[in-house]
Amino acid sequence: MELLYFAWLREKVGIASESVPLPDGIADVGGLLTWMADRGPGYAEAMKDLSVVRVAVNQEFAHSTDPVKDGDEVAFFPPVTGG
Template sequence: MDLLYFAWVRERIGTGHEQVDPPAEVASVGELIAWLAQRSPGHAEAFAEPSRLRAAIDQRFVPLETPLGNPREIAIFPPVTGG
């Protein structure tokens, strides 16, 4: 699956995009984030506080408890603020 990272998530990981193949037991967005946190020190730092993250599956905002299904793309980003 394609992952997109934005803002400080991208900065901490060191890339804005990666392709991963998580194991079958990773069934929700929150479980994906926990699995990703083990990939590198940058991932661990970016995903240390999942409650500070938002996600979108195929460009639709979803809660972290959402089942993954078979997405083409998952975006992970901090909350959006206006200005």
């Protein structure tokens, strides 16, 4: 799957995007978030307060119970501030 990071999440993680295989036993957005937080200090810092983390799966806003599968584009970012 393709993982994308935007705004301060990108800065904390340290990269804008990466390709990773779907982790074993992960089937939804909530599981992916928990897995992400264990990947290293930058990831842990980025995922520290999930109330300010939004997730989109294939360019659609996603809930924690929405499924993820290999091949998906999953983006992590703070609440939007456009306009």
